[in-house]
Amino acid sequence: MAIFAALGGTAILRSDFVTGVGRPLAQPVPFSHRHHVGELGVDCRYCHSGVETSSSAGLPATEVCMTCHSQLFTNADMLAPIRASLASGQPLQWQRANSVPDFVYFNHSIHIAKGVACETCHGEVDDMIGQ
Template sequence: MPQIFTASADTRLRAGMLLLVLAVLGAGLFIGGYMDSSYATLVGWTRSQPVPFSHQHHVGGLGIDCRYCHTGVETSAEAGLPPTHVCMTCHSQIWTGAPMLAPVRASLATGKPLHWNRVARVPDYVYFNHSIHVARGVPCVTCHGRVDKMPLMRRAHPFQMGWCLDCHRDPGPHLRPPDQVTRMDWSDWDEHPQDHKLYGELMVKAYGIEPSKLDDCNVCHR
């Protein structure tokens, strides 16, 4: 039987197929790398804001609790951003003439709210709810990072699906007493990790959390 392919054609075919496989793998790696890169996930990025509001100053320095400004966080899905008059409870007394605060004064005068550029967002097809997380004692810092050390707000986590699911499948180790959720530097358990573990296990039972159901698609896609 005559050879259909010469030896060299066979080699070329093999080389060609190898290249194809490498190209597909490479594209996969490239897209995967892109999806995880900070460029796609926006982790660590700041955005320009009408006023350079500093959480480091107001939370870390002055010790103002998150709930003073993000009033919805315990009761509704949205944490909410503070209306201008909340800033003015202090800034009608301090830094009153500061040019930096001119947009805040203008907003109060005109009644037009400040337009903050959002940093922490999930896509519209994802349902998220703050109040349930806060009620169960999932701390702000777990999802938003050390806000008290941010001169400008940055995103701390990509909020990708896998990240939500990792906790939903085993929430125990992330829980702390609900009255401590806004504390950024809470470390009471650092020397007693066993207590933390025990607390988590107990509370998962006490709250009736069912990790096996918390990763159902319709929990977050409704």
Template sequence: MPQIFARSANGITRFVLWGGVCTMLLVATAGTALLRSSFLTGVGEAAAQPVPFSHKHHVGQLGIDCRYCHNGVETSNSAGLPATEICMTCHSQLYTNAAMLAPIRTSLARSQPLHWQRVNSVPDFVYFNHSIHVNKGVACETCHGAVDDMPLMARAEPLSMEWCLGCHRDPEPNLRPPQDAFLMHWNPPEDIAKIRQSLVKLLDVHPETMTDCYVCHR
């Protein structure tokens, strides 16, 4: 019976099969790296705002507390964006004719809010409550980074499901006394491990249920 395939066919078949497997692995690896890259997560990229507000100046240099502008952070699911009136509390007296503040003056004169671009956000199908986190001792800088060093606000963390679940499974490393949640560059005391263990009980933190789907998807 004549031979249908050449002797080299086996080698070619193995090459094609192994090449296909390697290609799929490379595609999967590249896809995973892309999903975690700043290109898609937006980490480190500053968003264009109607006014180039500098957290480095207002928080780092002037020492303004987060709650002054984000006044819903302790009581609401949303931290809140600053109203024009909050800006004008100071800027009705300071830099009153600065060109960069013209949108704020126009906003006040027309009674139309500024359209700030959200830098840190989660998808609409994710429920996130700021008040729960800060009142349980999760600091602003844990999720938002060192905003007092940011001339323009940029996302510091990916805020992905994987990233959030990492904290929900093991929240202790991110806990601190709630009264210190708004401090930047916080230096924990030497006995912080014991403090965090006690905070888990005192603040009623339950890691065993914090990864249930309904916690974030309601």
């Protein structure tokens, strides 16, 4: 009986309900991968520029967002944090959606160089709702 309780407890602790997998994180700007990747066709490497040269894919800098948004939706209320970040020089405080434990060393650049697509590990990024 104790084994079933332990297995059940482990299953619950690893469930999406507890881990939050699939739930959108609150970000400083409401960002949609579905819109940017799925509808507009922006490549992952455009925003996550470190993915080919670094162990970390990196989070997008304000200047990356402003490449387009200095021309598109320039006065949209939802983009006010981006404009404020650019004006102040303070980076946006994005919430990291994917992480590994501190004892794990993972190098994105090696996987990208070997042809492993982002979707292999991160799923269908172009279909993410609210992320």
